[in-house]
Amino acid sequence: MSDLFENTARKADSYSAQDIEVLEGLEPVRRRPGMYIGGTDDRALHHLVAEVLDNAMDEAVAGHATRIDLELGVDGTIMVRDNGRGIPIDDHPKYPGKSALEVILTTLHSGGKFSNKVYETSGGLHGVGLSVVNALSDRLTVEVARERQLYVQHYSRGTPQGPLAKQGGTVNRRGTTVRFHPDAEIFGEAARFEPHRLYRMARSKAYLYRGVEIRWSCDPSLLPEDSATPAQETLHFPGGLLDYLNNALRDRKSLTRTPFAGQMEFPGGQGRAEWAVAWPDDDEGFSHTYCNTVPTPQGGTHEAGLRAALMRGIKGYAELTNNKRAGQITHDDVTGDACILLSVFIREPQFQGQTKDKLATPEAQRLVEAAVKDHFDHWLSGDLSSANALMERLVEKAEERARRKQSKEMARKSATRRLRLPGKLADCSRNAPEGTEIFLVEGDSAGGSAKQARNRETQAILPLRGKILNVASASVDKMKANQELNDLVLALGCGVGKDFSTDKLRYERVIIMTDADVDGAHIASLLMTFFYREMPGLIQQGHLYLALPPLYRISAGAKSVYARDDAHREELMAKTFKNRKVEISRFKGLGEMMPAQLRETTMDPSRRTLLRVVVPNVADPEERAESERTRSLVESLMGRKPELRFRFIQDNAKFVRADDIDV
Numbered sequence: 044m045s046d047l048f049e050n051t052a053r054k055a056d057s058y059s060a061q062d063i064e065v066l067e068g069l070e071p072v073r074r075r076p077g078m079y080i081g082g083t084d085d086r087a088l089h090h091l092v093a094e095v096l097d098n099a100m101d102e103a104v105a106g107h108a109t110r111i112d113l114e115l116g117v118d119g120t121i122m123v124r125d126n127g128r129g130i131p132i133d134d135h136p137k138y139p140g141k142s143a144l145e146v147i148l149t150t151l152h153s154g155g156k157f158s159n160k161v162y163e164t165s166g167g168l169h170g171v172g173l174s175v176v177n178a179l180s181d182r183l184t185v186e187v188a189r190e191r192q193l194y195v196q197h198y199s200r201g202t203p204q205g206p207l208a209k210q211g212g213t214v215n216r217r218g219t220t221v222r223f224h225p226d227a228e229i230f231g232e233a234a235r236f237e238p239h240r241l242y243r244m245a246r247s248k249a250y251l252y253r254g255v256e257i258r259w260s261c262d263p264s265l266l267p268e269d270s271a272t273p274a275q276e277t278l279h280f281p282g283g284l285l286d287y288l289n290n291a292l293r294d295r296k297s298l299t300r301t302p303f304a305g306q307m308e309f310p311g312g313q314g315r316a317e318w319a320v321a322w323p324d325d326d327e328g329f330s331h332t333y334c335n336t337v338p339t340p341q342g343g344t345h346e347a348g349l350r351a352a353l354m355r356g357i358k359g360y361a362e363l364t365n366n367k368r369a370g371q372i373t374h375d376d377v378t379g380d381a382c383i384l385l386s387v388f389i390r391e392p393q394f395q396g397q398t399k400d401k402l403a404t405p406e407a408q409r410l411v412e413a414a415v416k417d418h419f420d421h422w423l424s425g426d427l428s429s430a431n432a433l434m435e436r437l438v439e440k441a442e443e444r445a446r447r448k449q450s451k452e453m454a455r456k457s458a459t460r461r462l463r464l465p466g467k468l469a470d471c472s473r474n475a476p477e478g479t480e481i482f483l484v485e486g487d488s489a490g491g492s493a494k495q496a497r498n499r500e501t502q503a504i505l506p507l508r509g510k511i512l513n514v515a516s517a518s519v520d521k522m523k524a525n526q527e528l529n530d531l532v533l534a535l536g537c538g539v540g541k542d543f544s545t546d547k548l549r550y551e552r553v554i555i556m557t558d559a560d561v562d563g564a565h566i567a568s569l570l571m572t573f574f575y576r577e578m579p580g581l582i583q584q585g586h587l588y589l590a591l592p593p594l595y596r597i598s599a600g601a602k603s604v605y606a607r608d609d610a611h612r613e614e615l616m617a618k619t620f621k622n623r624k625v626e627i628s629r630f631k632g633l634g635e636m637m638p639a640q641l642r643e644t645t646m647d648p649s650r651r652t653l654l655r656v657v658v659p660n661v662a663d664p665e666e667r668a669e670s671e672r673t674r675s676l677v678e679s680l681m682g683r684k685p686e687l688r689f690r691f692i693q694d695n696a697k698f699v700r701a702d703d704i705d706v
């Protein structure tokens with residue numbers, strides 16, 4: 044033991060300035076690629092291409108390039124070429140003797156998109172994309188054709204392999220070409236680009252900006268035999284997002300004669316939005332949104348703006364046509380099953396993270412909503428038969444939902460009547476399970492206090508008499524004959540074993556509330572074992588909780604506080620009542636507490652602490668081993684030794700994650 048302390052002490056001693064690393068240049072990218080491209084998996088690998096393609100797109104959207112080539116070579120090399128201005132190759136004023144190109148490729152946060160001077164709206168904004176791709180490629184070559192000269196520089200893992208070299212004159216060429224091959228040290232030997240993903244990426248870029256032609260090509264040997272992805276295609280869509288939508292829908296039927304599509308400049312040169320929305324008859328919707336041609340798979344403020352405009356338009360139309368049935372239509376009815384394409388171009392967008400999955404610019408919501416709203420109103424009133432067909436479907440959806448809800452409530456009510464609930468259950472008065480809870484308490488006297496302490500509307504009490512049967516060591520017949528367990532199953536309503544279904548669960552939360560002593564812990568563990576074996580779904584879906592009643596009341600003068608256990612008591616005495624004379628009373632059980640105390644400490648949702656009971660999920664490969672461990676632990680603990688059980692509960696209580704604690 045003392046050796047251990049000495050070693051630890053020595054380690055602490057030797058922790059000094061020399062342990063503090065400062066990562067220079069592109070080293071942090073290679074050391075922590077996840078921070079820059081969200082991981083090293085397939086998605087991250089393809090993100091490299093997006094970074095380079097986005098630069099070419101920015102150049103096109105800014106009006107300087109009209110053509111982009113994207114090529115996947117047989118050895119997995121990517122080439123992106125544009126006919127734009129070309130990355131500047133003159134010396135950078137801050138780094139004499141180094142070209143701007145080299146600075147861009149070897150320095151994080153260098154770029155021309157921090158202001159709106161060179162690019163009005165751009166997908167790039169952090170000035171790291173190209174340097175990150177460079178850092179994570181074992182080979183990268185840039186060619187820049189500017190002012191009739193071709194310049195070339197080679198890199199490997201972020202380091203230049205020679206100076207920027209003049210390669211001679213070019214008459215017809217201009218623009219930037221980047222060729223790179225991802226580093227297997229980072230992405231693994233098996234990492235491969237998937238042609239169909241790259242093709243789709245190129246195609247959506249072409250849809251997003253009509254002014255560009257993207258030439259896609261890939262070595263045919265890389266395509267699977269029956270692949271729908273072409274080896275070569277020139278992508279150019281003068282119809283923009285409407286082309287995109289028509290292509291995505293193909294011959295699926297829509298509720299309206301034409302999709303709702305349009306584009307609009309934002310006032311004051313703040314950018315613009317383009318959209319295309321269809322409501323397919325089959326209700327199989329999707330939503331693809333973009334900002335400055337960067338896909339935002341998690342949506343964001345621009346998408347929220349579009350959804351709000353559509354919702355407001357529908358509500359307005361319902362009012363205009365005096366449609367009384369439309370009152371219950373929700374956002375989800377309007378846009379949940381729609382096919383949505385939205386592309387915005389705005390200055391200085393704010394995204395979440397370098398992979399830019401979600402747009403966070405707050406104004407985007409207002410801008411998009413205002414841009415779309417009038418168009419939508421006109422569109423609805425311009426084709427009444429389409430508008431009415433759409434309204435009819437939305438009303439149907441809302442009514443269907445209301446019917447389902449009602450029948451669920453009815454089922455619960457009639458189930459209550461039919462079931463003849465156990466006589467000792469003090470049920471709550473609310474009919475729907477949402478927001479309700481049932482407390483399983485130990486014995487009639489605790490049950491009495493709990494009944495007085497509860498909120499009648501949402502809290503039900505089921506007192507269980509004495510120790511319930513230990514299901515881990517009982518036969519099925521014995522279990523079926525057990526009155527306490529039968530009452531419990533009846534009260535919950537959700538069935539048991541194979542018949543279990545959370546849909547029928549009569550309460551949102553099932554809370555085990557036993558005394559804060561060894562006996563209480565034993566009963567709690569018996570109940571948990573029962574649920575674990577007979578209603579595992581109840582635990583997996585997060586319905587089972589443990590209440591944490593106090594064991595002590597500590598008071599001095601008018602002030603009193605409650606402590607869960609001995610350690611908590613000591614902590615409170617030291618913190619709250621330093622050197623003061625205190626009176627400590629120990630509760631013999633919940634039945635001894637005043638209802639007001641029980642409410643305040645254990646039952647009132649706004650003041651209590653609950654522990655959610657969690658188990659590893661056997662269906663999840665990563666949790667399977669852990670799940671197996673839990674199973675054998677329960678089996679072995681629920682046999683003969685109460686002390687072990689008590690420890691089991693305490694240990695588990697300690698391991699509950701913070702987000703599982705419901706205060």
Ligand SMILES: Nc1ncnc2c1ncn2[C@@H]1O[C@H](COP(=O)(O)OP(=O)(O)OP(=O)(O)O)[C@@H](O)[C@H]1O
Nearest residue numbers: 098130154155156167168169170171172173174219
């Ligand atoms: N194809 C290109 N044509 C012209 N300039 C380019 C091109 N690619 C990159 N650049 C210049 O290099 C700079 C740095 O590019 P990089 O990809 O590293 O970052 P970014 O695009 O500014 O921002 P982000 O990190 O968000 O992608 C750009 O801002 C632009 O000035």
